[in-house]
Amino acid sequence: MTKKRRSAAWYGKLDKDGFIHRSWMKNQGYPDHAFDGRPIIGICNTWSELTPCNSGLRDLAEGVKRGVWEAGGVPVEFPVMSLGETQMKPTAMLFRNLLAMDVEESIRAYGIDGVVLLGGCDKTTPGQLMGAASVDLPAIVVSSGPMLNGKWQGRDIGSGTDVWKFSEAVRAGEMTLQDFMNAESGMSRSKGVCMTMGTASTMSSLVEAMGMSLPTNAALPAVDSRRMALAHLTGKRIVEMVDEDLKPSDILTKEAFENAILANAAVGGSTNAVVHLLALAGRVGIDLSLQDFEIGSGVPLLVNCMPSGQYLMEDFCYAGGMPVVLKELSHLLRPARTVLGGDIAAYHDGAECWNRDVIRAFDAPLKPAAGLRVLRGNLAPDGAIVKPSAATEALLEHEAAVHVFESIEDLKANIDRPDLPVTADTILVLKGCGPRGYPGMPEVGNMPIPRVLVEQGVRDMVRISDARMSGTAFGTVILHVAPEAQAGGPLALVRTGDRIRVSAARGSLDLLVSDAELAARRAAWTPEAAHYTRGYAKMYVDTVLQADKGADLDFLVGKDTRLVTRESH
Ligand code: FES
Numbered sequence: 001m002t003k004k005r006r007s008a009a010w011y012g013k014l015d016k017d018g019f020i021h022r023s024w025m026k027n028q029g030y031p032d033h034a035f036d037g038r039p040i041i042g043i044c045n046t047w048s049e050l051t052p053c054n055s056g057l058r059d060l061a062e063g064v065k066r067g068v069w070e071a072g073g074v075p076v077e078f079p080v081m082s083l084g085e086t087q088m089k090p091t092a093m094l095f096r097n098l099l100a101m102d103v104e105e106s107i108r109a110y111g112i113d114g115v116v117l118l119g120g121c122d123k124t125t126p127g128q129l130m131g132a133a134s135v136d137l138p139a140i141v142v143s144s145g146p147m148l149n150g151k152w153q154g155r156d157i158g159s160g161t162d163v164w165k166f167s168e169a170v171r172a173g174e175m176t177l178q179d180f181m182n183a184e185s186g187m188s189r190s191k192g193v194c195m196t197m198g199t200a201s202t203m204s205s206l207v208e209a210m211g212m213s214l215p216t217n218a219a220l221p222a223v224d225s226r227r228m229a230l231a232h233l234t235g236k237r238i239v240e241m242v243d244e245d246l247k248p249s250d251i252l253t254k255e256a257f258e259n260a261i262l263a264n265a266a267v268g269g270s271t272n273a274v275v276h277l278l279a280l281a282g283r284v285g286i287d288l289s290l291q292d293f294e295i296g297s298g299v300p301l302l303v304n305c306m307p308s309g310q311y312l313m314e315d316f317c318y319a320g321g322m323p324v325v326l327k328e329l330s331h332l333l334r335p336a337r338t339v340l341g342g343d344i345a346a347y348h349d350g351a352e353c354w355n356r357d358v359i360r361a362f363d364a365p366l367k368p369a370a371g372l373r374v375l376r377g378n379l380a381p382d383g384a385i386v387k388p389s390a391a392t393e394a395l396l397e398h399e400a401a402v403h404v405f406e407s408i409e410d411l412k413a414n415i416d417r418p419d420l421p422v423t424a425d426t427i428l429v430l431k432g433c434g435p436r437g438y439p440g441m442p443e444v445g446n447m448p449i450p451r452v453l454v455e456q457g458v459r460d461m462v463r464i465s466d467a468r469m470s471g472t473a474f475g476t477v478i479l480h481v482a483p484e485a486q487a488g489g490p491l492a493l494v495r496t497g498d499r500i501r502v503s504a505a506r507g508s509l510d511l512l513v514s515d516a517e518l519a520a521r522r523a524a525w526t527p528e529a530a531h532y533t534r535g536y537a538k539m540y541v542d543t544v545l546q547a548d549k550g551a552d553l554d555f556l557v558g559k560d561t562r563l564v565t566r567e568s569h
Pocket of ligand 1: 084198
């Protein structure tokens with residue numbers, strides 16, 4: 001019998017309650033010694049056939065179980081809500097906080113001592129981490145891993161990134177609809193997450209940089225046998241972590257978040273990392289603000305993956321993956337503990353780069369200063385962000401008249417109008433797509449280029465909204481404007497014909513309209529009627545924080561680590 005564990009409050013009791021907890025579990029064939037005080041390890045699984053990116057997680061759970069048994073623990077797999085980014089309406093982001101609640105309450109309610117988080121698709125990783133952080137039991141991540149490289153007509157194609165390009169090419173008449181359809185199956189050739197440096201691979205890269213997974217977790221392809229071995233090793237490690245009482249709060253320090261921000265710049269990571277890291281920091285009580293992301297702004301782009309570069313995650317893996325990136329950043333990395341117990345420096349010990357075109361050296365980068373830029377001004381008093389590595393450099397300093405779309409419906413109805421009064425210089429503004437407005441802050445900020453301009457060969461314009469954009473997307477797209485239009489932010493007051501000035505260099509975003517005129521417009525403004533009046537969506541709209549606070553629900557910020565003592569019977 002080892003030391004008394006959390007699970008002893010369920011399985012260690014010799015009374016009626018203990019009988020009930022053990023007996024019902026034994027209907028699955030567990031022997032007596034499964035409940036002799038050894039650690040019970042939860043495997044929190046977001047497997048779902050409606051989340052294709054996570055459809056390999058059942059197999060990986062078996063790998064984790066092998067490791068847990070080997071180390072003397074008892075693995076118990078349980079499902080939580082799964083969020084299929086490409087399948088859910090109105091947007092998977094609406095449900096990230098619901099998944100976090102599901103994870104938190106499942107971990108808290110059951111008699112487990114530690115948990116392995118199996119996720120991958122964009123919102124599943126942050127949702128699981130947020131929930132686990134709020135209970136603060138020992139926790140470790142195993143990700144789905146990326147799909148194999150997309151292949152079509154003899155070349156590599158990338159999830160998402162090439163869909164946007166193909167879609168514009170069809171609208172410009174440069175690609176046939178038949179070719180467009182044919183590319184579908186070539187793009188998604190195996191289980192796993194998007195194989196570009198989209199949000200899923202960004203988040204798994206940052207999880208590795210924060211030390212919440214074992215090294216190499218981010219890039220190993222989903223179908224690579226070494227990922228199964230990684231799952232096995234993770235199962236072994238979580239049992240040790242329980243004995244060491246190594247919890248998320250020991251790992252997710254301010255320094256760990258700073259390392260994630262630095263890594264996000266170096267990998268050309270998704271803008272979505274901003275809302276996820278802010279929300280996660282809120283769960284563990286770390287004072288992280290939008291301004292903290294500026295520490296990444298001078299960090300060079302090292303990883304040559306779409307959408308900021310040309311390669312895909314499989315190439316990134318074979319070049320050495322995150323250990324090489326962390327080695328290149330080692331002079332910037334903050335000391336921080338990891339799931340291995342030691343410092344993050346151990347994650348790049350002995351790392352070697354096998355392809356310098358895919359992972360550049362710090363002093364020979366793909367782009368010199370690639371981190372996200374935070375913009376502020378009278379259009380975004382609480383901030384907005386832009387991703388320079390995926391933008392057109394000349395457009396990062398820009399002033400022009402705007403064309404406003406009041407809603408996503410307005411945009412869809414009018415973007416292809418032949419008489420849309422826009423030029424390549426026009427700034428497109430989209431309202432009503434923030435956390436409360438849509439609701440759920442969808443990935444529509446990279447609005448399509450108007451057809452009249454696509455036909456003239458225009459492929460990028462300055463676009464501004466309170467939305468997010470897919471991590472696989474690109475362009476000079478200013479996102480997460482806060483406060484959002486629906487919350488009465490200045491974005492709500494912009495009208496077609498106004499002028500906006502953007503300066504990424506100065507970090508500014510200004511609406512060139514007088515204060516008196518804006519005050520008059522505000523007096524006449526009313527928010528749109530709520531789209532949702534019941535259920536989770538109503539709770540979300542009523543309590544969601546703005547983008548600069550991570551779009552968590554206000555009552556979910558923080559944690560509650562108390563043991564639940566009341567019984568159900
Ligand atoms: Fe699931 Fe991209 S849609 S990872």
